[in-house]
Amino acid sequence: MNESKKILIIGIAGGLAQITARLILTENPDWEIIGIDSRDVSKVVPLKNLTAINLKYSRGNFENLFRNHHFHAVYHLGRISHASNEQNILAKRIDLSVMGTNRILELCERSDVKKVVILSTFHVYGALPDNSIFLGEDAPLRASIRHPELRDVIEMDQMCTSWMWKNQNSISAVVLRPCNIIGTQIQNSMTKFLSGPVALSPIDYNPFFQFIHEFDMASILYQALSKLPTGTYNVAGNDFISLREALKVVGTKGVPFPMIFSGGLNSILKKFNIDVPEYLLDYLKFSCLISNSELKKHLGPEFLRFSIKETLELIRLR
Amino acid sequence: MLNLEHLLLSAEDDLKINQIFHHLREKYKDYQDPWGLNLELCEKTLRKLLPVYRSYFKVRVFGAENVKDHSYIVVSNHTGQLPIDGMMITIAFLMDITPPRILRVMVERFMAQLPFIGDLSAQTGAIMGDRNNCAFLIDHGESILVFPEGVSGISKNTSDFYKMRPFTEGFYRIALQKKTPILPICVIGAEEMFPFVFHSKKLAHALHVPALPIMSNLLPLPSPIDIYIGEEITIPEHIETEATEKEIKENVFHIENTIKRMLITGLKNRRPFFDHIRKPISKFVIKEFKNKSHQ
Numbered sequence: 001m002n003e004s005k006k007i008l009i010i011g012i013a014g015g016l017a018q019i020t021a022r023l024i025l026t027e028n029p030d031w032e033i034i035g036i037d038s039r040d041v042s043k044v045v046p047l048k049n050l051t052a053i054n055l056k057y058s059r060g061n062f063e064n065l066f067r068n069h070h071f072h073a074v075y076h077l078g079r080i081s082h083a084s085n086e087q088n089i090l091a092k093r094i095d096l097s098v099m100g101t102n103r104i105l106e107l108c109e110r111s112d113v114k115k116v117v118i119l120s121t122f123h124v125y126g127a128l129p130d131n132s133i134f135l136g137e138d139a140p141l142r143a144s145i146r147h148p149e150l151r152d153v154i155e156m157d158q159m160c161t162s163w164m165w166k167n168q169n170s171i172s173a174v175v176l177r178p179c180n181i182i183g184t185q186i187q188n189s190m191t192k193f194l195s196g197p198v199a200l201s202p203i204d205y206n207p208f209f210q211f212i213h214e215f216d217m218a219s220i221l222y223q224a225l226s227k228l229p230t231g232t233y234n235v236a237g238n239d240f241i242s243l244r245e246a247l248k249v250v251g252t253k254g255v256p257f258p259m260i261f262s263g264g265l266n267s268i269l270k271k272f273n274i275d276v277p278e279y280l281l282d283y284l285k286f287s288c289l290i291s292n293s294e295l296k297k298h299l300g301p302e303f304l305r306f307s308i309k310e311t312l313e314l315i316r317l318r
Numbered sequence: 319m320l321n322l323e324h325l326l327l328s329a330e331d332d333l334k335i336n337q338i339f340h341h342l343r344e345k346y347k348d349y350q351d352p353w354g355l356n357l358e359l360c361e362k363t364l365r366k367l368l369p370v371y372r373s374y375f376k377v378r379v380f381g382a383e384n385v386k387d388h389s390y391i392v393v394s395n396h397t398g399q400l401p402i403d404g405m406m407i408t409i410a411f412l413m414d415i416t417p418p419r420i421l422r423v424m425v426e427r428f429m430a431q432l433p434f435i436g437d438l439s440a441q442t443g444a445i446m447g448d449r450n451n452c453a454f455l456i457d458h459g460e461s462i463l464v465f466p467e468g469v470s471g472i473s474k475n476t477s478d479f480y481k482m483r484p485f486t487e488g489f490y491r492i493a494l495q496k497k498t499p500i501l502p503i504c505v506i507g508a509e510e511m512f513p514f515v516f517h518s519k520k521l522a523h524a525l526h527v528p529a530l531p532i533m534s535n536l537l538p539l540p541s542p543i544d545i546y547i548g549e550e551i552t553i554p555e556h557i558e559t560e561a562t563e564k565e566i567k568e569n570v571f572h573i574e575n576t577i578k579r580m581l582i583t584g585l586k587n588r589r590p591f592f593d594h595i596r597k598p599i600s601k602f603v604i605k606e607f608k609n610k611s612h613q
Contacts, residue, residue, distance in 0.1 A: 129431035132450035133352050204433030208352055242354060260433045286431070289352055 004030040008071045010104065011078030012044055012052050013037035015185035016119075019218040020075065021050050027222065034069060036062070037078065038096070057100050066111040073115040073225055074108050076101065079156065090149055097152045098159065105163045108171060116164075116173040117224045120157040122234065122290050123150065124177060127207070127282035134291035137177070137232045147279040161232055174224045178235035179290055182315050183214025189280055194250050195315050200265075200284060201254025206244055207287040210236040213311040216304045220295075227298050234290040238301075239308045243284065249312040259285050326369035331413075335364060338418045349458065356441040360420060363442055364412060371409045374540050375402075375507070376589075379414040381547035387417055390461040390501040390550065391452075391493045395482055395577050396471025398508035399515055399531040401425075402538060403472075407463060407503060408443070410545050421463040422455050428528050449492055456496045464489045466570070473517050473529030479509040480581060480603045485574045487566045494566075495559050500573055502548035504580035510592045511538035542589040546580045578607055 007024060011017045012035025021033050025047055033050045035041070041052040055061055057078065079097050101118075108116050125135050126143035141157060143150040157175065164173040180190040190211075193199055212235060220235055247254045257265070262281045295303065306314065327335075339361045346357065371377050392411075397403050404423050412418045423439075424447035430436045445451050452462055465471055466485035474481070493500055514534035522530035551573060557565055582604055 129436070130427040130446060130448070132448045133454050134450070204437065206354060206437050208354065239350065240352060258433065287352070 004032070005072035006069050007031060007033045007073050007075065008065070008069070009033055009035040009075045009077060010057055011037055011076070012050075013039040013041050014077060015183065015187060016181060016214055016217060016221075017075070017077045018045055019183075019185060019214055020077070020221045022047060023218050023222050025049055034065065034071075036065070057096075057104060062103070063107060066107045071108075071111065071113050073117065074104065074113050075221065076104055076116065076118045077221075079119065079121070079153070090152075094152045094155075097156045101156050102159060105160065109167060113171060115225055116171055117221060118160045118173065118175045119221070120160065120175050120177045121153060122177050122179050122210075122236070122288060123279070124154050124157045125288050125290065126150075127279075127286040127288045129286050131286060131288055134289050135234070136291045137234055137294055143279065146282060149277075150279055164230055164232075168230045172230050174228045174230065175232040176220070176224065176235050177232065177290065178217055178220075179210035179212055179237075181214055181217045182211050182311060184315060184317050186214045189277065191315060193280075194246065194252060194312070196252065198253045198255050199247055200257045201244060201247055202259040202284050203256045204258050204260060205285040206242050207283065207285060208240045208242050208289055209246055209283075209287075210240050210289060211246070211308055211311045212237060212304065213306040213314060216306055216311075219305070220299070220303070223299060223303075228295075229298070231294070233295045234292055235295060236290050236292045237304045237308055237311075238292065240289055241308050241312070246312055249309055251316060326373070327365060328372075331368055331372070332365075334413065335361065335368070338412055341418060342420065352454075353440040353445050354437070355420070355443055359438075359441045360443065364409065367405065367409060368413065371406060371413070375406060375543045376540075377406055377410065377543045377545060379410045379545045379547065381549075382410075382414050382416075384547050384549050385411075385415050385501065386550065389456050389459055389496075389498050391456075391489055391498050392421060392461055392463045392501045392503055393485075393489060393573055393577070394463065394465055394503035394505060395581060396465040396467045397474075397480065397505055398538070399472055399512045399533055400538070401465075401472065402511060403505040403508040403543075404463060404465065406508075406543055407505065407545060411461075419461055422460050423463045424452070424465070426469060426528055447488075449488065449495075452489075452492045453496060456492070456498050461501075466574075469528040473522075473531060474509075474515070475517055476513065476515050480585065481606070482574065482578060482581070485570050487563070487570050490566050490570050490573075491559075493553050494557060494561065497553050499553065500551040502551065502573055502576045502580065504546040504548070504577050504584055505543060506546070506581065506584035506588050507541045507543035507591070510541035513539065513592055539592070541591050544584055544588055546584050548576055548580055551576070582607055 009017050009021055012021065017035065021035060024031060024033060031049065035044065035050060035052045036055040036057065038056040041054045044052040124141040124143050125139055126145060128142060141154045144154050160175050164175060181188065182191045182194060217235065244254065266278055266281065339357060342357055394407060408421045408423060411421045420443045423444045425439060425444045427446055429439060430446045455462055466489055467483040468486060470483045512533040512535060516532045518530055518532065522528065585603065
């Protein structure tokens with residue numbers, strides 16, 4: 001990997017994207033990264049050979065980016081989050097996550113990109129009471145059975161997967177479905193949930209969780225360039241932990257709450273302008289554990305630096 | 319303070335429980351259960367339920383010598399209106415079988431989503447009935463308890479007591495895939511715990527529950543329970559994993575008949591309790607089984 005290469009990272013304003021960029025440039029100082037985001041990029045930590053641009057990937061300028069640069073690889077880490085259930089956000093999500101991703105893939109195909117790495121999520125499987133243990137990559141994507149608002153996540157994942165196999169002879173593409181990524185630089189709902197002063201601790205359910213540290217996730221994103229062949233991969237460590245135990249490790253005070261009233265809880269929280277996505281409340285009831293056997297085949301049995309307990313302890317630094 | 323548990327539990331049983339859980343803690347020291355099996359809770363529950371097992375239901379176990387030290391798919395008939403039979407079999411495999419083991423009981427999907435009950439049952443070893451879950455446990459050397467009659471096995475009216483429902487075949491596919499021997503079990507005595515029962519299928523459907531028994535008594539009567547453990551049934555080498563339904567059915571039918579034969583023997587030898595109800599039922603069941611065997 002010593003030859004100078006250009007990498008495009010979509011979603012550079014996110015914590016994970018910036019850690020990944022830093023890792024790539026540390027390992028390959030001659031490489032150049034163009035990072036784009038529709039969010040404000042002024043807070044992106046400046047790095048030598050990293051150019052952060054404020055750009056929507058659904059706009060014409062985005063196409064020009066591909067014309068002006070010859071990208072070796074494209075990281076699509078820009079899936080819009082489900083932090084809000086508002087209808088206008090849902091429309092925006094579908095526009096960006098599904099239509100936008102379609103556009104990215106089309107451009108990659110036209111521009112002779114060699115590698116595409118797409119960050120999906122394990123949320124596509126859904127937290128359902130009848131989930132099997134350690135879901136494999138071929139498990140049905142059932143998240144939208146209970147939460148139709150998640151259809152954009154599933155559509156995006158399925159679209160990427162079918163595109164990936166269709167173009168497998170010309171482009172190597174990897175779809176990653178990580179478990180809960182947590183860390184001090186990442187701003188997702190799970191990190192906020194765990195690192196807040198208090199957290200809901202269900203008294204009637206005690207689901208199991210898998211967590212991966214943001215540095216480990218960045219390392220896997222980097223290794224995906226050279227070590228992962230075309231395919232879909234669940235990303236999780238070998239260990240898992242119950243929610244009550246996780247809260248103990250982080251040191252967050254759990255507020256005992258019966259989840260049978262979680263429907264009512266959500267409407268109360270909304271009144272206080274706290275918008276918890278309903279689908280996330282399901283994860284406080286039912287486990288959704290994923291299998292990492294496919295990833296292990298390529299990265300070896302011990303591919304993570306931090307154990308689940310170390311990962312949880314590290315978010316205390318937040 | 320008065321400790322009822324100590325009063326009800328004999329010193330011998332107390333010592334035995336300590337030894338059993340010492341053995342189990344050693345066995346599970348490097349294993350993390352993804353359903354949350356909690357040995358401490360299992361021990362506490364056993365201490366509370368053992369007096370019920372010994373003195374209330376006066377459980378007798380026959381054929382304990384048939385159980386070897388390896389994984390099984392334990393297949394039992396399902397009787398009674400509540401899964402008390404499953405509880406008694408589980409206690410039997412802890413207290414009266416060597417080496418002791420925690421049977422992982424397959425439960426209905428419906429159970430997993432119930433608040434409190436889903437979590438509690440998972441902590442005491444129950445898991446949702448799913449082939450992947452079974453395969454995972456067998457790979458980890460666990461034994462699984464299945465009731466192939468399903469909910470219909472325990473949701474029977476008084477007139478249908480001890481009439482076994484047809485077995486589903488899922489368990490045999492798992493046994494075939496993992497080449498795990500089957501251990502047939504027959505429980506006698508659980509039906510009489512709730513002697514007068516009526517099932518309203520319509521009401522159960524309306525309330526979205528698998529079964530809704532309407533019973534004359536809320537608490538189970540102290541009907542003596544006998545657990546018969548048959549000889550293990552090995553999976554024939556010649557059957558492939560993707561065997562046809564016909565082949566599977568033939569083998570499942572053989573297991574079903576083995577348990578039915580144990581049921582007949584068990585009904586003949588059981589201890590007196592509620593005789594005015596169960597004797598006519600026993601006669602009817604035995605007669606019906608003989609008729610079917612002749613056919």
